[in-house]
Amino acid sequence: MQISGAQMVIEALIAEGVDTIFGYPGGAIMNVYDEIYKQNNFEHILTRHEQAAVHAAEGYSKASGKVGVAMITSGPGFTNAVTGIADAYMDSIPLVVISGQVPMSLIGTDAFQEIDAVGISRSCTKHNYLVTDAKDLARVLKEAFYIASSGRPGPVHVDIPKDVTAQIAEFDYSVELQLETYKPHTKGNPRQIKKAMEAIAKAKRPLFYLGGGIVNSNAAYEVRELVRKTGIPAVETFMARGVLSHDDDLLISMLGMHGSYAANMAMSETDLVIGLGVRFDDRVTGKLSEFAKNAGVIHVDIDPASISKLVNADYPIVGDIKNVVNEMLEQSSLVNPAKYSSWRESIRNFDELHPLTYHEDTDRLKPQWVIERVGELLGDSANISTDVGQHQMWAAQFYPFSRPRQWISSGGLGTMGFGFPAAIGVKAASPEKISINFTGDGSILMNCQELMTAVERKLPVINIILNNNYLGMVRQWQTLFYDKRHSETDLSVQPDFVKLAEAFGGIGYRVNTKEEFDAALKDAVEKNIVAFIEVIIERLENVMPMVPSGGSLFNMMLLEKKEKK
């Protein structure tokens, strides 16, 4: 059929089964917005900043497992979106980001709102396109969705000049994709898998090292079965929270810079690391040369470039986690779970020696208590987003996660301002769950304008602001490593967060006590409207335990021992 480029974008989104997109209009993308106005097939959620549109699309994608879609205009619209695109790239989130561009005739003339968008996005996308003819649009958009969601997922950016969206051309979305240069390897090599299983059977102290790739591959329940059948203890990365349930006996905890002592000691003592969908990030490994020093390494990942990038893999397996774990399950009878009982016992001892805990020794509320309390009250019924900083680490440490895709946080890029818009996307994807965003007094101000989006679209995100009047994580490092010189991290001057929420039509609470917190959370959940719950917390609380940057996992700074109140 002969239609305009703008209509093609709409038709492609419909053909891909998209039900919600996030965006912000502007000059160069107006032709497409005109077609959005005319259709009823999908929702468009207007965020109040382009960065938030991309974060919302990320949250939507992470909660639903579908490709997230964001739409923005050229120039500043696009550059505002770059942080979100980079965030999705670092955390392997499948997105299609469509941007308007100045007309072809003006490209290269420094036209109004012109920027070399594909030049900028090249290094933070899985792939990108500048579409120069409407007849290419069907193929490009189909490729974009396929590339974003297959292999190691990631954001794909499609830049479309304004005259291309106006151009009339033939559109046929049933075209077969011919990507002879892109063929992701999804099936693991059976011989390698067999060898890996034999190595596991032989190992004395094997350890599962579970990563975010498991969530992307929708393989959490297969992994749960593999862990249970083999009786091998497991640590999770920050990105993998919820792969195992918090009450699984074999789950030690999160490992890494703010992982538990037991998780990090297990990694230091293991003789065989079984890495599934992990990438040996520096926040996980600490000092590389000391990481799992005496262990063999099995590494399963869909991205060959992740394997042996930082830690040499003795058993490299390139493939989709779900396929590989299913094959491993078939051979799991090779492994005798009883064999590891003393290994499990010694890990329990580590945990008893230095459990992941905190002291309630001050008048002010402890942030960890707030997280645990939300876990007790809402547990599985909430999806948890966070911003970036101390609150994020406390949430990862103390929330009782029970399922994959419950945990939505910016891991790789560490983007302050991610949490609230992401939580809006999460709520749009998963309206039956309560959408909680744990945030800090620093982070929340980086996208607080999204109060308007949430209120307008009735997406009742509950933001729990853990307020210590500090840019807390930087303050912690300054306290520990910069001789308490708290340079530019004191946030004593603040808005009235209650009034801020109310100014946008939301509801605000300021709480100082446990009783007040319980009442505020209950009220916010019952009223089911957008909320800020500002919790005044102990100012100088640190995230503990901690592996100092570049240190070894087994050399942790630990929580001081005190009598529990």
Next chain:
Amino acid sequence: MQDENARRVISVIVVNEASVLSRITDLFSGRGYNITSLTVAPIPDSRYARLTIVTSGSIRVIEQITKQLHKLIPVLKVYEHADLVEKEIALIKFPISENITDIATLCAAYNGKISNVGENVIIAMVADEPKRIDNFLKIINKYNPKEIVRSGAVALER
């Protein structure tokens, strides 16, 4: 390690489309890899082009480069060459006052000749292995070359 910064030659077959070269060079600069030389030309009768990249690094770095190149969507194949035939061209401009016979003889020894004679300068061409080109350029230094241009290497696996 002795080969920490050994010279390596990589050939990359890519779809011959807009901005594909930037994707390759951005990858090198973004990940801190080094490019010593890079040549690119379309492969006849196909929609592909061939790049020959001379780089340096440990085996591990080269393995990463190869894998990262593979990840780029328009990349069809990446070859890291071990046993190869490698050639490079150099053009050298000399003042006409220099000993042309000597220069011509030297050029002949390096698969070259005098390509152009002008009023004030001559231009000589040699085509040989990059190492031999290095050597040639050292030797002809005494003939006061005014300008030297090297093409970068092209290579084929034996």
